[in-house]
Amino acid sequence: MKTFSKRALLRASAAPAILSASLIASAAFAQDAPQGADAADSDTIVVTGSRIATPVIDAPNPIQVVTDQVIRSTGAINLQETLLRNPAFGTPAISRNNSNFSTSSAGVATVDLRNLGSDRTLVLVNGRRFVAGVPGTSTVDLNSIPTQFIDRVDVLTGGSSAVYGSDAVAGVVNITLKKDYQGIEASARTGISEHGDDSQREFNLMLGGNFDDNKGNVLVYAGYTKQGAVFSRGRSRSAIDQISCVYVNCDVDQIFEPYAPYYSSFAPQGRFFVGPQATQTTQAQQFTYDKNNNLIQGFSTNGNATRAADGFNRSAYRTIAIPTERYLLALNAHYEISDSVNVFLEGNYASTKVRTELEPFPMDSAGPNGIFPATGGRFNIEGLSINPATGASVLTRNPLVPLAIYNAATDTTGDGLRDIGFTKRLSEFGNRGSSVDRDTFRIVAGVNGALSDRWNYEAYYNYGQTRESQQNQGQVNVLNFANALNAVQDVYDLNGNGSTTDAICADAQARAQGCAPANIFGYNALSPEAINYIIAPSSVTSLTTQSVAGASIVGSLPGLSAGDIGIAIGAEYRKEQSEQVFDALTNAGLNGGNKLANTYGQFHVWEGYGEIRLPILADTPFFHRLELSAAGRVSKYSTVGTVYSYNLSALWAPVQDIRFRGTYSQSTRAPNVSELYGGSGQDYPSDLSDPCDGITATSTGTLATQCLANVGVRANIAANGSFVVNQADIQGISGFNNTNPNLNEEQSKSWTVGVAINPRSVDALRNLTLTVDYFNIKIKDAITQLPRSFILSQCYNAGNDDYCSFITRRQAVAGANSAGSLEFIDTTLFNSGGLRTSGLDVTLGYSQNVAGGQANFNVSYTHVFKGYVIPLPGAGRDNFAGESGASKDRATGALGWINKDFGVTFTGTYIGKAYLDDQFIIGSRGDTDIHSSNYRIKSKFYLDGQIKFTPGDNFEFFFGANNLLNTSPPPIITGLPFNTTGAETDASTYDPIGRRYYTGVRVKF
Known part of the structure; x- marks a missing residue:
């Protein structure tokens, strides 16, 4: 389980931005947000980052606002697509472009502020929590929130736990839904890529109206969206299996050049090994089948000048973007019983259907997940047939094994029977993949109103649940497969079919359970009966529930000459439950x-919070406005106990046109259910070496003492003279990734300081806005998984026996494995990590009446100074700033013009140069020049556009294109870090689909 992501970047297009003095409004057109002098007259509202009502222009925090018009102007079906255009967001942990190989939660749409992890970004709806879409976490699935029902999205970066509670470490995304709508709006949209895939359909219907003399309003929404698949074979760059050229002895400056074909040696016709294991890869000891299903000797995965390729092209079956289908319902209603009592109700239901698809299952008789790992992957091709009447037995061969393979086979395991090994792509079972049904339901009911002309109250109850059912196909029952391979000649006609030359399963109990012999030799050789016996569809179901009850009082006290003192106090109770069952x-x-293993867990928390805003000075020389704010929260968890969060803010406007602002916060994140109570998952780590290798009985020092304490190591040394491990020992290392019920909370310190300039006193510049904000976020006690290499070092080199408890060695020879060799190295989660990021956000916006309409120009730029992970206390920094997904420089710009009949917008995104993972460069390549041009990913620019026509008050037609320039993604191919399997690029960061078009219509009544 990853608790942080070492990457950051948004996807490949941008949202326009309109700015006010302290409000960054990412909008396509100026009328979507307060601007110029009008901003000063904006209504007093509750802005994200504070529970005290205030004019948006006086907010002490930089808030970016994405309006419903922005969402529409991007042509995005899913909110994630729009938000990822914003430079504040990092690469999403899960999207439809990067989750085809996920074992669960495929197709979920997440966001990640500042690239500090999805669980450190708090997503709210109407200022309240929303149930998670990923089991055991707090990560919200944006598929569950209908895009057309959104009024605006506020994005606040920086710690906000004092105001909103746990998880608001990197910031808050607050989605405000439409309300008080009257009328009917219907819309339809269709789209397709220029390759003819990525088909998109969308239908929306929204109805709203007042009732009972306008005391109440009911707004309902129903929608349907469907996004089609994009297959790897549909793009020339990913249609054929490939690998980075450096893995086939190319020069390092060719690291981004593909070597193709680079097929899989797991082929549908099978690859069969005979003879001694140590030399089983020689051509004389291998067999396969040609395209005509004739048995041939040798195996050439990628082919050569004299032989066709025998390998398998996995890319012909893989998916770049998985198909996603959604049915959505939403409700927002309220009724004013009296001046002081207003009841409200919010409802949301989403049914999301996702399908993943990838190549058929690769079965290996060897390996840690193979059928016969204990014998080095070898199974007998002859055995004893027993006469049930007399008990007599006769040695027979498996009649399914071709004679040439049988004659070449030998006894390699010492049991007196001939044996072979194999690899085979199980194409007879069909493609692997999953069908996912995910249902999210949420309802909020409450009451609010005025206690007096200064004080308001609210109380509410919020319940949500996400239920997921995933059915996987194309997998096998390993035990049944082993029984089906253990076949012998039916010399006694035990199956009663009149033949004594056919094959039966050797094990009588297996035959009674329906075992049918498995013929793995050649294309489509497995019989339907064998497939039915071996196939094993798998499943995972999950249920996540969230219950929240809260009450608050917000108001003001008179007494200061500069204005009233704003106060907010409240209390909340929250309970989170989650289970995931395989x-x-x-x-x-x-x-x-x-x-x-399965996951079952829950926790609850009681919280109290308070906030105060003090206007110190107003309308005095050099102090047009001076205001201080503070907030605090006390949280008592059933898991980690009592934790504290707070923030301090200041706003100083020396003159009306310039505002300086700053905030310092201490925020917390309590561990989630998965981190506390998640079921352990088996892993097979690579690149581990046994520290005891070469130790003798006379070796001295801490390392020798620790090694010789194990009886298996001593037995190995006695047999070999020194401790010896073979390739099977190294490949056979396993271990379990465990969670930790004793985790503590994470803590972060963050601060922002900036300036907002809006020269409203100068007529020519009154619609010009400029903001510059510096951010700095530091997280300590981050929840991370202990690296296995660190566990080995602490146990054997440092002599720390606490870490030795994570290690299990084999105590006796088991098949191909050596006595004393490493069998399991378990790991677990600890509060042992740290993260930090800092940077600068600059935004500029200008609007002006031009040619009977309004023209807008907006740009948003982010530069990252630092971004790094510290995996363990005292460890060196693992930098992510500047790597793929975390370019240090990114910019978004928009140019638009609109009048009452026509509008056009062009939006561009610049993604600066980046580099491959520094750990890969230093560790795998042995190069210290991590910024060498050999590892550089070139900058990319994407351009989007939309045109809309409004021929009347009731109709609007729109046409648009994303990636107008058809900018290709960089070649981050198989074997390189940040590669997305099947896409041959970083599909989480760059656009893997290409130019695509859409058109639609909206009708209002």
């Missing part, structure tokens, strides 16, 4: 995959 074979690790 099928029995997955629990046992017997379906060809890793062993995964």
